[in-house]
Amino acid sequence: MTAACTGLAILAAACGGNPGFDERAEASCERAHDAGRSLSKPSPLEPFGSPERIVYGEKMVSLFETMLAEMKALTPPATQSATMDRFLDTIDKAVDYLRQGIDVAQARDVRKAERLGVALEANWRSADRFAGELNLSECAFLS
Secondary structure, eight states: OOHHHHHHHHHHHHTTOOTTHHHHHHHHHHHHHHHHHHSOOOOTTSOTTOHHHHHHHHHHHHHHHHHHHHHHTSOOOGGGHHHHHHHHHHHHHHHHHHHHHHHHHHTTOHHHHHHHHHHHHHHHHHHHHHHHHTTOGGGOSOO
């Protein structure tokens, strides 16, 4: 590392920055997006609560749990810490909604599933807003 780079890294740390935070956070979200795209989606003809849909839901929960663990291991710049906490809280809530969705699907409770779907979408909108505030474009899930 050159003296100039070292000086910039020290200055950024002194100002509450965390060199590399954005890149690591974006990489974690990108891995989650890639993993989600690589999953075999159940056919639209599969009935609600089918084993194929349950397995898909469980895989989605797993990939978001992995992303959440990776993101919680990061230390954001001090100026972004509160927003990052809110972002992580919304992802944690999304994982909870997805888990509930699996239970509801297994019980074949369509009404509860519809309510959960509305809550989950609102939650994703909040997560996307926080991702925007953090300038983490890869972490926006509905955009």
